[in-house]
Amino acid sequence: MMLRYLLNKIALLIPTLVGITICAFAFVRLLPGDPILAMAGEHGVAPARYEELKEQFGYNLPIWEQYARYVGEVATGDFGVSISSKRPVLEEFKTLFPATLELSFFAMIFAMVIGIPAGIFAAVKRGSWFDQSLMGTALVGYSMPIFWWGLLLIIFFSGYLGWTPVSGRIGLQFFFKPITGFMTIDSLLHGKWDAFRSALSHLVLPSIVLGTIPLAVIARQTRSAMLEVLGEDYVRTARAKGLSAARVIGVHALRNALIPVVTTIGLQVGTLLAGAILTETIFAWPGIGKWMVDSIFKRDYVVVQSGLLLIALIVMAVNLIVDVLYAVINPRIRAA
Amino acid sequence: MTQTEIAPMAAGSPDRLTGLKTFWHYFSVNRGAVIGLFVFILLVLAALFAPLLAPYAPDVQDKTAFLRPPAWQAGGSTQYLLGTDPVGRDILSRLLYGARFSLLIGAVVVTLALTGGITLGLLAGYFRGWVDVAIMRVMDLILAFPSLLLALVLVTILGPGLFNAMLAIALVLQPHFARLVRAAVMAEKSREYVVAAKVAGAGHLRLMLATILPNCLAPLIVQGTLSFSNAILEAAALGFLGLGAQPPTPEWGTMLASAREFILRAWWVVTFPGLAILITVLAINLIGDGLRDALDPKLRRS
Numbered sequence: 001m002m003l004r005y006l007l008n009k010i011a012l013l014i015p016t017l018v019g020i021t022i023c024a025f026a027f028v029r030l031l032p033g034d035p036i037l038a039m040a041g042e043h044g045v046a047p048a049r050y051e052e053l054k055e056q057f058g059y060n061l062p063i064w065e066q067y068a069r070y071v072g073e074v075a076t077g078d079f080g081v082s083i084s085s086k087r088p089v090l091e092e093f094k095t096l097f098p099a100t101l102e103l104s105f106f107a108m109i110f111a112m113v114i115g116i117p118a119g120i121f122a123a124v125k126r127g128s129w130f131d132q133s134l135m136g137t138a139l140v141g142y143s144m145p146i147f148w149w150g151l152l153l154i155i156f157f158s159g160y161l162g163w164t165p166v167s168g169r170i171g172l173q174f175f176f177k178p179i180t181g182f183m184t185i186d187s188l189l190h191g192k193w194d195a196f197r198s199a200l201s202h203l204v205l206p207s208i209v210l211g212t213i214p215l216a217v218i219a220r221q222t223r224s225a226m227l228e229v230l231g232e233d234y235v236r237t238a239r240a241k242g243l244s245a246a247r248v249i250g251v252h253a254l255r256n257a258l259i260p261v262v263t264t265i266g267l268q269v270g271t272l273l274a275g276a277i278l279t280e281t282i283f284a285w286p287g288i289g290k291w292m293v294d295s296i297f298k299r300d301y302v303v304v305q306s307g308l309l310l311i312a313l314i315v316m317a318v319n320l321i322v323d324v325l326y327a328v329i330n331p332r333i334r335a336a
Numbered sequence: 337m338t339q340t341e342i343a344p345m346a347a348g349s350p351d352r353l354t355g356l357k358t359f360w361h362y363f364s365v366n367r368g369a370v371i372g373l374f375v376f377i378l379l380v381l382a383a384l385f386a387p388l389l390a391p392y393a394p395d396v397q398d399k400t401a402f403l404r405p406p407a408w409q410a411g412g413s414t415q416y417l418l419g420t421d422p423v424g425r426d427i428l429s430r431l432l433y434g435a436r437f438s439l440l441i442g443a444v445v446v447t448l449a450l451t452g453g454i455t456l457g458l459l460a461g462y463f464r465g466w467v468d469v470a471i472m473r474v475m476d477l478i479l480a481f482p483s484l485l486l487a488l489v490l491v492t493i494l495g496p497g498l499f500n501a502m503l504a505i506a507l508v509l510q511p512h513f514a515r516l517v518r519a520a521v522m523a524e525k526s527r528e529y530v531v532a533a534k535v536a537g538a539g540h541l542r543l544m545l546a547t548i549l550p551n552c553l554a555p556l557i558v559q560g561t562l563s564f565s566n567a568i569l570e571a572a573a574l575g576f577l578g579l580g581a582q583p584p585t586p587e588w589g590t591m592l593a594s595a596r597e598f599i600l601r602a603w604w605v606v607t608f609p610g611l612a613i614l615i616t617v618l619a620i621n622l623i624g625d626g627l628r629d630a631l632d633p634k635l636r637r638s
Contacts, residue, residue: 015476020480139622140614140618144617145614147576148592151606154599
């Protein structure tokens with residue numbers, strides 16, 4: 001049953017998968033002007049090299065053959081070579097992606113650690129001043145232009161108070177061989193405490209900025225899910241049995257309320273990656289969001305093309321995982 | 337309750353007034369929504385009368401007053417209430433003119449996204465079959481990309497600029513409308529009034545536009561409001577990244593982008609444009625919450 005559900009989900013993704021590759025394939029060809037000149041960037045190419053590149057990229061082939069070729073390359077893990085850095089795109093992606101992952105992880109932790117308890121408390125104290133101000137704050141967070149929010153935090157915490165660094169991932173004096181790609185973990189693995197502290201202090205502001213919108217969404221979602229569950233019969237039964245309020249809320253209600261919250265958290269991945277574009281740009285965080293923006297400005301379209309493809313694949317994979325997890329927690333979905 | 341409240345409004349009969357009254361009754365219960373509406377009206381007025389309200393033209397540079405702080409801070413003067421930017425332009429005036437851009441962006445994007453979404457959603461939900469499959473797979477595809485990333489890439493193809501940014505954002509937001517309309521059409525299609533209209537001889541176009549569509553309006557209005565604020569945020573983000581409106585346009589996101597390098601020296605050049613974005617988006621979202629409560633209790637989130 002579970003396997004059938006999973007296979008069904010994967011089958012539904014195939015058209016999207018094909019669509020994503022078509023989008024990435026079309027991107028370079030839709031750019032204004034000659035695709036090879038566009039990919040070569042501002043430096044241009046010599047006529048001989050131009051023909052060579054045309055041959056190499058297969059631009060003299062019919063369009064469907066070009067597409068088949070592109071899919072073949074992508075399927076074998078060949079995502080092209082960056083024009084500005086001359087390194088394979090996949091290799092760049094592998095070194096930059098952990099930075100985005102680490103940032104997103106801490107942003108989500110920040111959002112969940114504050115959002116879930118705040119939402120529960122607001123639901124339990126429905127209509128209180130706490131509830132009202134929390135929902136007001138959540139709406140402000142939800143409406144926040146995060147690029148501005150980041151700049152404000154920099155002005156206050158880095159400029160005025162001087163507590164946190166303005167940009168980057170870790171102090172420049174620290175250098176060690178990456179193991180996991182997570183600065184916080186790597187510094188600990190190497191046993192460098194001051195490096196760990198430096199990495200953490202670099203993470204604080206970007207995590208808050210990136211976590212703000214998810215925090216607002218999670219707090220609102222937790223509150224409404226709790227409100228719904230608190231009115232259910234089984235909660236009333238648990239109360240009638242004489243269980244303590246903490247047990248009723250913490251166990252009986254929360255376990256059921258968390259199901260939609262988990263889904264919401266999973267669906268924030270797209271928001272996180274979009275937010276990462278802005279957050280990484282503001283804090284000069286060396287992740288894939290900044291990589292994409294920089295590549296657009298450098299006209300390194302091979303990177304933009306493959307980055308688009310890789311990011312869409314990640315979002316798709318995460319959504320699939322969320323769907324499956326949801327089915328695991330909630331057996332009613334599987335039958336549908 | 338939903339149908340009885342919406343139907344009189346759509347009917348266009350003398351009942352419309354009562355419909356509006358009931359609507360206002362439910363809307364005004366929500367204090368936040370009324371505040372949001374009030375702020376929004378102020379913004380519209382500011383945008384309309386910017387040339388009268390603004391003390392200076394948005395692009396006039398005063399070479400004697402670079403980075404002048406706001407009036408209440410040491411070194412500031414009432415000549416420039418909110419201070420000046422790095423090339424000596426009055427920030428207050430630029431913000432007032434900027435309201436025009438943000439509201440224009442919201443209006444144009446929502447119009448484009450609504451038109452596209454309604455058309456596609458109606459076609460998909462009404463005809464089903466391969467039309468439905470083809471349209472909805474494309475919508476899924478658009479939603480598979482993080483919205484800002486897709487907008488960025490589209491602007492890269494179209495070229496930077498305000499109009500292209502609006503086009504890109506409209507395209508990115510449009511699947512939400514298509515999905516809503518499709519779902520609503522599928523729910524309404526088998527209702528008795530639709531069957532009755534069909535039996536009475538109404539054609540496809542009439543059934544879709546005159547019979548079914550007015551009954552799907554409530555969720556569309558709510559989604560439209562949320563998209564309005566989303567469009568403003570995304571356009572500001574594109575402007576901030578340098579791919580939206582281009583300087584010297586006094587668009588708020590673009591203003592922030594050119595202020596970035598002065599953040600540690602002049603807090604006001606960064607603070608005020610962002611505050612303007614936040615207030616606008618917040619006001620519209622408040623209205624959206626109120627509309628959701630007033631138009632459709634089923635959609636209520638809390």
